[in-house]
Every structure is written in C-alpha cells, then in structure tokens.
Amino acid sequence: MPRYLVTGCAGFIGSTLTDTLLAEGSEVLGVDSFTDYYPRAAKEAALKDARGHPSFTLLEHDLTAGSLPESSLEGIDGIFHLAARPGVRASWGTGFEAYVDDNILATHAVADAAGARGIRLVFASSSSIYGDALAYPTAEDTSPSPISPYGVTKLACEHLVAAHARDSGLEYVALRYFTVYGPRQRPDMAFTRLVAALVADREFEIYGDGRQSRDFTFVGDTVSATLAAMRGSSTGAIYNVGGGSEAALRDVVSLVEELAGRPLKVRYGERAAGDVRRTLADTTRIRSELAWEPQTDLRSGLAAQLDAAGALAPSAG
Numbered sequence: 001m002p003r004y005l006v007t008g009c010a011g012f013i014g015s016t017l018t019d020t021l022l023a024e025g026s027e028v029l030g031v032d033s034f035t036d037y038y039p040r041a042a043k044e045a046a047l048k049d050a051r052g053h054p055s056f057t058l059l060e061h062d063l064t065a066g067s068l069p070e071s072s073l074e075g076i077d078g079i080f081h082l083a084a085r086p087g088v089r090a091s092w093g094t095g096f097e098a099y100v101d102d103n104i105l106a107t108h109a110v111a112d113a114a115g116a117r118g119i120r121l122v123f124a125s126s127s128s129i130y131g132d133a134l135a136y137p138t139a140e141d142t143s144p145s146p147i148s149p150y151g152v153t154k155l156a157c158e159h160l161v162a163a164h165a166r167d168s169g170l171e172y173v174a175l176r177y178f179t180v181y182g183p184r185q186r187p188d189m190a191f192t193r194l195v196a197a198l199v200a201d202r203e204f205e206i207y208g209d210g211r212q213s214r215d216f217t218f219v220g221d222t223v224s225a226t227l228a229a230m231r232g233s234s235t236g237a238i239y240n241v242g243g244g245s246e247a248a249l250r251d252v253v254s255l256v257e258e259l260a261g262r263p264l265k266v267r268y269g270e271r272a273a274g275d276v277r278r279t280l281a282d283t284t285r286i287r288s289e290l291a292w293e294p295q296t297d298l299r300s301g302l303a304a305q306l307d308a309a310g311a312l313a314p315s316a317g
Contacts, residue, residue: 001055003027004230005076005119007063007110008083009050010034010043012184013124013177017080017223018050027055029072033062035102037085038187046184063106068113078120078230081110084154087188088128088274089207091150103153104160111161115168121161122230127178127215127240127279129155137215137282140176140238148274162236171235175226178242178281182219182301183308190249191302194256195309198264208271210250215280217243218296218304228290237289242281245298252302259303261313 004021008014009030021028030050034040050056059072063083085091085102107123114121128151129144146152164170185192190206197204225241233239247255257264286292296304306312 001025001027002077003029003075005029005031005068005072005079007031007079007081007106009058010047011082012046012186013180013219013222014080014082015043015046015050015184016182016219017082017226018056020223020227022050022053022055029057029059029076031059031061031063031068031072031083033060033083035085037087037090042187063109064101067109073113073117073119076117076119078122079110079114080122080124080226080230081107082124084124086150086186088148088150089272091148091153092273096149099149099153104156107157107160111164111170111172114172115164115170118169120230121170121172122226123157123161123172123174124226125158125174125176126151126154127176127242127281128276129158129176130279132276133279136278136280138240138280139282140240140285147276150274158238165236173229173233173235174238175229176238176240177222178217178240178279179214180217180219180222182305184219185305191252191305194253194264195306195311198256198260198262199309199311201265203265203267204253205267205269206249207269207275209268210253211248212275213246213248213278213280215242216245216247216298216301217241217294218301221294221296224295225286225290225292228292232290239286239290240281240283241286242283243294243296243298243301244283245294245301246280247298252298255299255302256306259299259306259313259316260311261315
C-alpha cells in the first residue's frame with residue numbers, strides 16, 4: 001500500500017487530495033499547523049471524513065519551526081506539499097512576514113527533508129507568479145512577473161525547490177494552479193463569499209468592476225492533475241493546471257443566480273491591490289506529457305459548490 005505525506009491536509013485542496021488518496025487505498029500522513037488565516041473549525045470540518053479513516057494519521061506540526069520529524073518520513077513514497085499561506089490581498093503590509101514564514105521557510109523545510117531522504121515531491125505553486133501576463137493563454141515558459149507579495153513568495157518557493165534539486169538531487173514537480181474552486185473552498189475566496197451572501201440574503205462585494213476574468217479550475221480536476229504529477233512526470237517539470245473555464249466575475253454572478261434560482265445583491269468596491277486583470281492557462285504541456293485534462297466545466301462545478309452549501313435550486317440539480 002503506497003504511503004504519502006500531505007502538507008496542508010486540512011486545507012481546501014489538501015483535504016480533497018487526502019480523501020482521494022484514501023479512497024484509492026493509500027495511507028496518508030497529513031501534516032497541518034492550523035494557521036490563523038481562517039477559522040480552525042472550517043479545517044476540522046474538511047478533515048472529518050479523513051479522521052475517521054483507519055489509513056489516515058494527522059501530525060499537527062508547524063513547518064516554520066523546524067523540519068519534519070524523522071519518524072514521520074519512514075516509509076513515505078511521496079510528499080505533496082500544499083501547505084502555504086494563501087491570498088493576494090492579505091500579503092501586503094505587515095502581513096507579509098507570515099507569508100515569508102508559511103511559504104518560503106516551510107517550503108525550505110519540506111524540500112530539505114525530501115531531498116535528504118530521496119522522497120519525490122510535488123509542490124503546489126500558483127498562477128500568481130505570472131502577474132499580468134504578456135500573452136494569453138499563458139504558457140509555462142512565460143517570464144514570471146508577480147504583482148503581489150504572495151506571488152513573489154510562490155515564485156521564490158519554485159526557485160528554492162529547484163535549488164534543493166541541484167544540491168541534493170531532490171526529485172520534484174511544480175504545479176501552477178489557476179483559481180481553484182468547488183466544495184470546501186476557503187471562506188475568503190470569491191465563490192464561497194458569493195454563495196454565503198446568497199444563502200444569507202446579504203450583499204456580495206466585488207472588488208473592482210467585475211470584468212476581471214479567471215481560468216477557473218474545479219478542485220477535483222486539480223487533484224487529478226496533482227496525482228498525475230506524482231506518478232508520471234519527469235523531475236523538475238513545471239505544469240500549468242487550468243480548468244479551461246475562463247469567465248468574468250460578472251458572468252459568474254449571473255450563472256450562480258441562474259443555478260440558485262434567485263437574484264444576488266451585488267455591490268462593487270475598490271480594486272484589490274495585486275489583483276490581476278486576467279488569467280488563462282496554456283495547458284498543452286500537462287495534456288501532452290501527463291495525458292491530463294479537466295473534466296468539469298464551470299456550470300457543473302458551480303452547481304456542485306452550490307449543492308454542497310444547500311443553495312442549488314431543485315430544477316438545477
């Protein structure tokens with residue numbers, strides 16, 4: 001039975017990956033420090049199924065305080081490093097120090113441990129490293145130009161992992177996720193805030209004019225790409241993971257209203273610092289090298305997220 005270590009196992013993508021691995025028959029050692037970025041209760045809820053599984057073990061550990069315990073690496077076949085401090089808006093000002101700790105220092109600790117033990121590493125990076133890209137769709141060989149401190153830390157992590165590979169022979173793959181959504185999405189993310197506003201019949205604030213567009217990627221597709229990277233890619237590879245569902249936020253609001261069968265109160269506010277105008281992934285490389293492609297379109301994925309929140313109209317199910 002394969003045994004994997006998943007950092008950030010209580011997070012949005014990490015918990016979904018953990019459940020998928022367990023369902024496939026793998027053993028999972030989940031590592032999480034339950035940072036204060038959002039309430040622990042949401043993370044505990046995401047871990048509920050895993051905690052009841054006999055093949056899951058939770059290690060509550062702060063990676064910024066030191067490397068992974070040696071005992072935790074025994075018998076590990078691969079590490080999925082998803083632990084990070086997310087979010088563009090919160091990474092400015094005094095909040096930046098936490099991003100240095102939770103992203104750069106934590107990644108150093110994981111890469112150091114993986115390299116020393118010869119364990120393959122899949123690292124979750126972000127489309128934020130591209131900033132306002134010079135070309136769309138954006139390919140992996142596009143020169144990165146992050147416009148937020150968060151994006152800067154994720155790019156630094158990519159370079160850090162590559163440096164470990166040169167020094168220790170670390171086998172790694174980096175995945176640049178493009179706006180992941182679906183059930184369990186973080187409470188600060190747009191779709192979760194939108195659905196919560198709809199359920200509570202309160203106002204939803206859009207940062208900017210709502211014409212900014214994203215390549216939205218369903219969490220199940222993100223997880224399948226992450227598994228494929230662990231099992232099939234060459235070391236040092238970098239892949240975009242995009243859902244091919246580009247849409248403006250205004251259009252997402254209209255689609256949610258249609259699926260929910262009721263209108264949403266919308267207010268437009270100031271554009272957020274570091275918020276890019278557009279993202280669109282060129283996924284040619286991952287499609288050709290790993291035979292991966294997204295399976296869930298935006299309508300179906302939003303319906304799943306609304307259904308999980310109890311906000312899907314019966315006729316839309």
